Amino acid sequence: MSTEALRRPSVSSLVWRQFGYQNKVFWRTPIAAFFTIVFPLMLLVLFTAIFGNDEIEGLGITTAQYFTPGLAVFAAVSATYTNLAIGTAIARDNGILKRIRGTPIPPWAYIAGRVASSVYLAFLAMALMMAAGVVFYGVQIIARTLPAALLTFVVGVSCFAALGMLVAAISPNGDATPAITNATLLPVAFISNIFFPIENPPRWMEIAGDFFPLKAFAEAFRDAFDPTLTGPQFHWPQIGYLALWGVVAGLLAIRFFRWEPSSGSTSRHRRRDESQLESV
Amino acid sequence: MAAIEVTGLRKSYGDVVAVDGVDITVETGEVFALLGPNGAGKTTTVEILEGHRSADGGSIGVLGFDPSTGGRAYRERIGIVLQEGAVERELSVREALSIYGGMYPRRLDADHLIDLVGLTEKADARIKTLSGGQQRRLELALGLVGDPDLLFLDEPTTGFDPSARRQAWGILENLADLGKTILLTTHYMDEAQHLADRIAIIDGGKIVAEGTPETLGGRADGKSMIRFALPEGVSFEDLPITASTVDGDMVEVSAESATRALHELTTWAIDKDVELEQLQVARPSLEDVYLELTDEH
Ligand SMILES: Nc1ncnc2c1ncn2[C@@H]1O[C@H](COP(=O)(O)OP(=O)(O)OP(=O)(O)O)[C@@H](O)[C@H]1O
Ligand SMILES: [Mg+2]
Numbered sequence: 108m109s110t111e112a113l114r115r116p117s118v119s120s121l122v123w124r125q126f127g128y129q130n131k132v133f134w135r136t137p138i139a140a141f142f143t144i145v146f147p148l149m150l151l152v153l154f155t156a157i158f159g160n161d162e163i164e165g166l167g168i169t170t171a172q173y174f175t176p177g178l179a180v181f182a183a184v185s186a187t188y189t190n191l192a193i194g195t196a197i198a199r200d201n202g203i204l205k206r207i208r209g210t211p212i213p214p215w216a217y218i219a220g221r222v223a224s225s226v227y228l229a230f231l232a233m234a235l236m237m238a239a240g241v242v243f244y245g246v247q248i249i250a251r252t253l254p255a256a257l258l259t260f261v262v263g264v265s266c267f268a269a270l271g272m273l274v275a276a277i278s279p280n281g282d283a284t285p286a287i288t289n290a291t292l293l294p295v296a297f298i299s300n301i302f303f304p305i306e307n308p309p310r311w312m313e314i315a316g317d318f319f320p321l322k323a324f325a326e327a328f329r330d331a332f333d334p335t336l337t338g339p340q341f342h343w344p345q346i347g348y349l350a351l352w353g354v355v356a357g358l359l360a361i362r363f364f365r366w367e368p369s370s371g372s373t374s375r376h377r378r379r380d381e382s383q384l385e386s387v
Numbered sequence: 388m389a390a391i392e393v394t395g396l397r398k399s400y401g402d403v404v405a406v407d408g409v410d411i412t413v414e415t416g417e418v419f420a421l422l423g424p425n426g427a428g429k430t431t432t433v434e435i436l437e438g439h440r441s442a443d444g445g446s447i448g449v450l451g452f453d454p455s456t457g458g459r460a461y462r463e464r465i466g467i468v469l470q471e472g473a474v475e476r477e478l479s480v481r482e483a484l485s486i487y488g489g490m491y492p493r494r495l496d497a498d499h500l501i502d503l504v505g506l507t508e509k510a511d512a513r514i515k516t517l518s519g520g521q522q523r524r525l526e527l528a529l530g531l532v533g534d535p536d537l538l539f540l541d542e543p544t545t546g547f548d549p550s551a552r553r554q555a556w557g558i559l560e561n562l563a564d565l566g567k568t569i570l571l572t573t574h575y576m577d578e579a580q581h582l583a584d585r586i587a588i589i590d591g592g593k594i595v596a597e598g599t600p601e602t603l604g605g606r607a608d609g610k611s612m613i614r615f616a617l618p619e620g621v622s623f624e625d626l627p628i629t630a631s632t633v634d635g636d637m638v639e640v641s642a643e644s645a646t647r648a649l650h651e652l653t654t655w656a657i658d659k660d661v662e663l664e665q666l667q668v669a670r671p672s673l674e675d676v677y678l679e680l681t682d683e684h
Contacts, residue, residue, distance in 0.1 A: 115463070115492040128478070128486050135477035135513075201473040209437055209469070211462040211533070212490045367439070 118216050125212075125220020126227070132194075133228060139190055144232050147182035148239055151175060154303070160244055163304075167335045172247065175240030176256075176329040177301045182232035183260065184267045184321065187225045189288045191271030195221065197281035204366045214366075222268050229264045249332065252340040256331035262346050263324035266353030270320075272360040279369055295319045300326075320352040388451065390415045390537055390568040391436065396445035398431050405431040407592035409445070413570055413585075418563050420583035421572045424681050428592040429572040430470050433541050436570070437467050450537055463491055466535030470542050470572075472526045476515035480506055480525055483514060484532055491533030500528040505554055520546050527555060531562075538562065540571040544578060556581055576673045586673075590681045603676055611645040612669045613652070614638065618661035627655040637665070 133139055151174060158170045166173060198204050207217050240246030274291075278284045296302060298312050299322035305312070316322045327342035327349075391413035398406040406428045413419040421429050434440045436447065438454035438461065447453060452461040474483045484497035501510045504524040509517060517525065523546050530538060543559075544552045559582055563569060573579055579586045580600045587597040596603055617623065617636045628651055630640045642648035645668050656663050 116489060121490060124486060124489055128475075128482070131482075132475050132477045198475075201476075202469065202471055203473055203475060205439065206467075206469065206472055206474065206529075209439065209462065209465075209467040210487060210490045211459045211492075213459060 115211075118213060121212050121216045122219045122223065125217055126223045129194075129221050129224035130227065133190070133224065139194070143182065143186045143190060143228060144235065147178050147185065147232065147236060150181070150302075151178050151236065151239060151244075154178075155244055158303075166304075168333060169245065171240050171244030172332065172334070173304070173329065175236060175244065175246045176332045177325050179233040179236040180263065180321070180325045180328050181296060181301050182236055183229035183264050184292065184324075186229035186232050187264050187268040188271040188274070189285075189292060190228070191221065191225045191268055192274035192278065192288050193281070193284045194225075195272065195275035196278045196284040199275070199365065200281040200368050202368065205368070208366045218272070222272070225268055225271070226264050229267075230260075233260065246332070247334050249334060252331040252336075255340040255342070256328060259324070259327040259331060259342065259346060259349075262349045262353070263320075263328065266320055266324070266349040266356070269353045269357035269360060272364070273356045276360045276363040276365065292321075295321050298322070320349050323348045388415075389413060389448075390417070390450060391419075391570060392446075392448040393436070394446050396432065396435065396447065397443045398428075398435060398440065399443055404592050406435070406442075409589070409592070409594055411587065411594070413568060415568055416563070416566045417584045418559070418569045418571070418582055420579035420586045421570070421589055422574070422576070422579045422586055422677065423572075423589035424574070427589045427681075429589060430541055431592075432589070433539050433570065433572055437465065437539050438462070463493075463533065464536045466530040466533055466538040468526050468530035468538070468540040468543050470545075472529070473522075474514055474525065474529065476513065478514055479511045480514060480517070480528075481510045483525065484528060487529055488532040493534040495532055495534050497532075500531060503531075503558060504528045505551065520548060520551055523547060524551065524555075527558070531558075535567065537568045537570070540569065542572055542574065544573070544575070552578075576677055580673050588677060588680050595680045596676070600673065603673060610641045610643055610671075611648075612671065613640040613642055613645060613648055613667070614669070615652075615666040616664040618656070618659075618663065621659070621661060627651050 151171070154174050155171050160170050162169055163173055195204075208214065237246070237248065241248060271288075274284065274287055278287055295316075298305070298308070298316040299319065300316070301321065308316070323342075323345035327340075327345040330336055330342060331340045333340075389412050391411060393409060393411040396406050396409040396411075397404075409428070409432055411419070411421075411432075421432065423429050431440065435442045436449055436454055438457060441455055447455075449457070450461065450464055454461060474487075478486070480501060481497050484500055488494040488497060498510070501507055504527050506521060506524055506528070509521060514522065514525065523543070527540075527543060530540065540559075544555050547555060556578070559569060559571075563582075569582075571578075571582065583600060585597065585599055586603055587594045588603070589595070614633070615638055617632075617638050623630070623632065623638070626638070628640060628642075628648060630638045633639045640648055640652070649668065652663065
C-alpha cells in the first residue's frame with residue numbers, strides 16, 4: 108500500500124486545516140448560516156423600517172447609527188456563543204469528538220480550530236452588518252476610533268466563544284443546547300439594549316443588564332461608532348469586564364468539557380437543522 | 388515484546404461489573420478476536436486499550452504505551468474502528484479521509500482507500516447520503532487512514548451485506564499479511580474463525596476460553612458427534628451403543644473414537660438390515676463451543 112509523507116504535521120497546520128473545514132461545515136449547514144449571517148441583517152432592515160432612520164431624540168445620532176453596531180455585536184455573539192455551543196454539543200452527540208480523541212491531533216488544536224472558525228465567522232457577520240449600514244443607511248465609520256472598535260470586538264468575541272464552549276461543556280446533549288442558548292441570549296439581548304434602548308428600565312433590569320457581558324460589549328462597540336463622541340473611545344472597564352468573563356468561562360469550560368456523549372443520549376446522528384428549528 | 392499485554396483488567400460502571408479480571412496477550416502481527424454475546428464487555432475492553440476509557444484496575448501495555456497517557460505518539464500508531472462511529476455528515480467521503488489522514492505522519496492515499504473499501508462511486512457524496520453499511524465501510528477506511536501498526540475493530544462488519552463482509556475480510560487478511568496487529572470484536576463465529584489466529588471468548592466480563600480456532604474449548608481433542616434417524620421398528624434400547632435422543636427421531640452418539648463407534652453401528656445395522664438415514668459425523672463446531680460456554684442454549 109502506498110504511504111504519503113513521513114513527517115508529523117505541525118500543530119499550526121492542524122489548527123489551520125480544522126479551521127478551514129469547520130468553515131466548510133458551517134456553510135453547508137444552511138440553518139446555521141441563516142441565523143448567523145442573514146437573520147441579524149433582517150433585524151436591521153426591520154428596525155429602521157419600524158423606527159425610521161431619523162435622529163434619535165436625546166442621542167443626537169440616527170437610528171441606524173445606533174442599531175447597526177449593536178446588531179453587529181448580536182451577530183458576532185450568534186456566530187461564537189450560539190454556534191459553538193450547538194455545533195460542539197451535536198458533534199459530541201454524534202461521536203465526532205470521541206473520534207477526534209482517538210486520533211493524534213492534540214485535543215486543544217481541534218478546539219482551537221473550531222473556536223477560530225467561529226471568531227472568523229463573527230468578523231464576517233460584523234463586517235457585513237457594518238457594510239450594510241454604511242451602504243444602505245448612511246452609517247458613519249470613524250477612523251479615529253477604529254482601533255478601539257477592533258480591540259473591543261476581539262475581546263468580546265473571545266469572551267463569547269469561551270461562553271459558548273462552556274455551554275457545550277455543561278449541556279446534557281445537542282437537543283437541549285439550542286434551548287439553552289436561546290433562553291440565555293435573547294432575554295439578555297433585550298436588557299442589554301441590543302434591540303431598542305429601554306427608557307427608564309426598572310432597577311433590577313439595569314443591574315441584570317450590567318451584570319451580563321453583552322451590554323458591556325455592545326456599549327463599548329457602539330460608542331466607537333458614535334460621531335458625537337471625541338477621543339479614541341477605548342472603554343477599558345468594559346474591555347476588562349469582558350476579559351474577566353471570558354477567562355472564567357474558559358476555565359470552567361476546560362474543567363467540565365466532555366468528549367463522550369452522555370450515556371443514554373438519544374440524539375445520535377441527529378441533524379443540526381432538525382434540532383435547531385425545534386426550539387427557535 | 389507483545390503488541391498488547393493486559394493483565395487483571397477491571398472496569399465497573401456503578402454496580403455493573405463490565406470487565407472482571409481480563410488477561411489478554413496479543414503478539415505483534417497476530418489477529419486476535421474477542422468473541423462474546425451482547426454486554427459481555429468487549430467494547431469496554433477495547434475502548435480502554437484505545438485510551439477512550441479508564442480502567443479501574445489491572446496493568447495495560449499497548450505497543451509499549453499506557454493508553455491513558457500515550458497521547459499523540461500512541462495515537463499515531465493505532466487505528467480505531469468504533470462500534471458507533473460517526474463523521475461530520477456535511478463532508479464528502481474524500482474530504483473526511485483527507486482531513487483525518489492529515490493528522491497522521493504516515494497516511495494512506497484517500498482514493499486508494501476509497502477503492503479498497505468499495506466506495507468509489509460515493510467518493511464525492513456527502514456522508515449523510517450514505518447507507519448504514521456504506522458508513523461502516525467509511526469507518527473502516529478511517530481506521531486505516533493513518534497506516535496503523537495496530538488496528539482496533541469493534542464489530543467491524545455488523546451491518547454489512549454478505550459480499551461486503553467478504554470484501555472486508557479480504558482487506559483485513561491483506562493487513563495481516565503486511566504484519567499489522569489486529570484486535571477485533573465480533574458476534575460472528577465464522578468471522579472469528581476465518582480471520583483470527585487466536586480467539587478469546589468473553590462472557591460476563593471474564594475470558595471463559597481462549598485458543599486457536601482449531602483448539603478453542605477443547606475442540607481438537609473433543610468428542611465427535613454421530614447423528615442419524617432412528618430406523619423404523621427399532622427402539623432406542625436396541626441400539627448397540629449409548630445414545631441420546633435429540634428432537635424427534637434423531638439420535639446422537641457422542642464418541643471418543645468415531646471410527647470405532649461407526650464400525651459398531653454400521654455392522655449392527657447391516658446385520659439387522661436397517662438403514663441409518665441422515666447419518667452424519669461432526670466435530671463440535673465453534674458455535675457449539677461458544678453456545679455451551681456462554682450458556683445461550
Ligand atoms: N458507559 C456505560 N455506562 C454504564 N454501563 C455501561 C457503559 N458501557 C457499558 N456498560 C455496561 O457494561 C457491560 C458491558 O458492556 P460492553 O459495551 O462492553 O459490552 P459489549 O460486549 O461490547 O456488548 P455488545 O456486543 O452489545 O456491543 C454491559 O452490561 C453494559 O450495560
Ligand atoms: Mg460492543
